[in-house]
Amino acid sequence: MSNQDPYQQYPAGGWQPTPNPSGPAVPDPYAQPAYGQPPYGQPAHGQPTYGQPPYAQPAYGQPVPAYGTPATSAPAFGPPAYGAPAYGAAPYGDVPYGAPVYANPGYGFPRFGGGFTYASWIARVGAYFLDSLASLPYLVGLIYMASTSVPGVDRFGNPTDQPTSMGALTFGVGALVTLVVWGWNRWVLAGRTGQSWGKKVVGLTLQRDVTGEPIGVGMAFLRDLAHYVDGILYIGYLLPLWDGKRQTLSDKIVKSVVVR
Template identity: 50%
Template sequence: MSYPPPNDPYGQGQQPPYGQGEQPQYGQPQYGQPQQPYGQPQQPYGQPAPGYGQPAYGAPAPGYGAPGYGPGMPVGYASWIQRVGATIIDMLVYVPFYIVALFFRPTVDPQTLEIHTSPMYWVIYFLGLAAWGYNRWYLAGTTGQSWGKKALGIKLVDGASGQTIGAGKAFLRDLAHIADGFICGIGYLFPLWDEKRQTLSDKICSTVVVRL
């Protein structure tokens, strides 16, 4: 049988002075401090809480997925040498048709001066034109990349919206290249000093070529 300690008139044990009770254990909230919501992890000891403007734990870093970042998004205007390289590749697509067409090129009768053209010449000519149109107008217009542009990692887009321009406008842009060659080919050199690396045909059609 236990007895109360001496000098304890009430038999309940001496209480510690007010405000000097038992210190809370680590991880337990103190009196007057808000309790951590149930199910949420506590901040590890010694690590500051995320400050203003810092992403929360598990959130993506700022700028990720924003326009202009990530695979397939433009990172700047294409250089002049990239554009020249893409054009050369596009022209090489037509070369095989041109070489074959030489064997069926039109001939002139020396006596009557009549021009004789083999039907095969026109077949090859239109096949080559179809290949050119598919590459330069359809692919470049609907996807932004002809075979040459795809090989060089560049893309043709609308200068205002950044979207593809469509096959019709890609065809008109090729026609507008006449303006580039009209002034002794200087229009093709505009991307060397132009702010948006545009040729005259780009300015006429409001298009730009960007790097990916």
């Protein structure tokens, strides 16, 4: 029978662990932990227990949040970041179901039909008149050639005016200058930027009907060729007076619109 007092907290000679020759010594369960150390069997602050991730550390493969970032996925209070869509707005590139896409925002026009109107007929006539000033070199050469012509006869013996060599040269140079200026203004500038000189003065822009992008140099050239269709009884030129999108026949052929 043991003589040890069962109500004594510590043995008289101190706790003596049973020797364990096959392993490490058994720690004293009555010993007090050192300052800053957790009790026996408890994990230290910030240290994980078996099978658990460290304290305040994300699971493997998850990004580490920045200091001060909210723990939840809800956005922080305040306005959205610069360039981000407003709360509740469709992200860039997403169009609500059924909403027509009128223009690309990269060219200054909103996508959902606001911010611009189709150009009026009188405004389009004014822009075309200003573009037609590129024909002045051709007209000057033609007038000079006609005024310097000399009397002569054609191959059938009929009397006619014959242009001089200087008059013919002036007309040829004037026609070439007009072609270069017209092509640069109507095909290159209007095709790449949407605005010829005349359209820029009046405040109009030529663009694709669906995307709102410039129609390109090739389509601008084809559009000018299609004006011959507009010239049939001038119906195509008058069509913007009652057409919903104020398009001429040439606009419908190349799928373009002119907007303000």
